[in-house]
Amino acid sequence: MTPELRRLSGLLGRTLVALDFDGVLSPIVPDPASAVALPGTADVLTAVAARVARVAVVTGRPAADAVRLGSLAGVPGLVVLGHYGLQRWSDGTLSTPASDDGVEVARRRVAELAAARPGVTVEDKHHSVALHTRSAADPAAALAELRPHADAVASEAGLQVTPGRFVLELRPVGVDKGVAIRSLVAETGAAAILYAGDDLGDLPAVTAVRELASSGAIDAGLVVCSDAKEASAELRAAADVVVPGPPGVQELLSELAALD
Ligand SMILES: [Mg+2]
Incomplete structure (x- = not known):
């Protein structure tokens, strides 16, 4: 025990x-x-x-x-x-809010950031967008380089950046x-x-x-x-x-x- x-x-x-x-x-x-x-x-x-x-x-x-x-x-x-x-699932029922307008704005900008950086990929989670650097030659360095750009996009779109392991996720505040x-x-x-x-x-x-x-x-x-x-x-x-x-x-x- x-x-x-x-x-x-x-x-x-x-x-x-x-x-x-x-x-x-x-x-x-x-x-x-x-x-x-x-x-x-x-x-x-x-x-x-x-x-x-x-x-x-x-x-x-x-x-x-x-x-x-x-x-x-x-x-x-x-x-x-x-x-x-x-989003909430219980008893087989899913309740999900409409996508945030800010996510819509960020989606396009984040795709541009990824397109300019080899090995950086976008994961569209509908209610958020995430940039992954796991496939970059140096994932940690790629993440560090990407961070200020992701911060700028989040600020413009009214979102927050949540860092994870080789990932930066932009999602609604709060x-x-x-x-x-x-x-x-x-x-x-x-x-x-x-x-x-x-x-x-x-x-x-x-x-x-x-x-x-x-x-x-x-x-x-x-x-x-x-x-x-x-x-x-x-x-x-x-x-x-x-x-x-x-x-x-x-x-x-x-x-x-x-x-x-
Ligand atoms: Mg976990």
């Missing part, structure tokens, strides 16, 4: 379990389109869902992608927040995993949170968990770092528990489902 899970003893029925998808439920693979969840994921989430107030997946991906890649459609009561909380966590706590009345992530995009969620705990809005917060390939050093340092990637997350969730 992971000792830190004891923090949730007595609070399990009022616990929100919120999980990132990539690097947490699914191993990081070269092609994000084939990042399927680890076998057994839906089963363990179903076991956890029977014990806690709510299981949620909070991802930068479109919500339907995570449901499909995770084979999660049958997990009872599951909520999947896509696009960092902009949408992040921290906001998503706060909304899940508000709607469930959760008294405790277990959050698991692996990337820079998870840090706002960690901040939200810490602030909710220190303000007394929740009684316990537990942050888990899935130490997957390319995990963020900041997240690792901020976490209460570090587990070895998606298999470690799955083991921890099994322990949670079996907690007294």
Whole structure:
């Protein structure tokens, strides 16, 4: 038994379990389109869902992608927040807002930035646009060179730049995993949170968990770092528990489902 899970003893029925998808439920693979969840994921989430107030997946991906890649459609009561909380899937129903005007502006400018830089690619996520440098000769140098240009486009379009591993994502202001966590706590009345992530995009969620705990809005917060390939050093340092990637997350969730 992971000792830190004891923090949730007595609070399990009022616990929100919120999980990132990539690097947490699914191993990081070269092609994000084939990042399927680890076998057994839906089963363990179903076991956890029977014990806690709510299981949620909070991802930068479109919500339907995570449901499909995770084979999660049958997990009872599951909520999947896509696009960092902009989009919501539950009970087989997807609610999605219209695309932001700023994203429309940025889409064209970002395509120009990529066209001028070998190895830089655009991912159009509809509610955001992302520039990837993974395929550049020097991905880190390409990212650093690109950053001020992406900042300028975001500023012009009224968006914010969210950096990740070899990616800069331009998306609407006021949408992040921290906001998503706060909304899940508000709607469930959760008294405790277990959050698991692996990337820079998870840090706002960690901040939200810490602030909710220190303000007394929740009684316990537990942050888990899935130490997957390319995990963020900041997240690792901020976490209460570090587990070895998606298999470690799955083991921890099994322990949670079996907690007294
Ligand atoms: Mg991730």
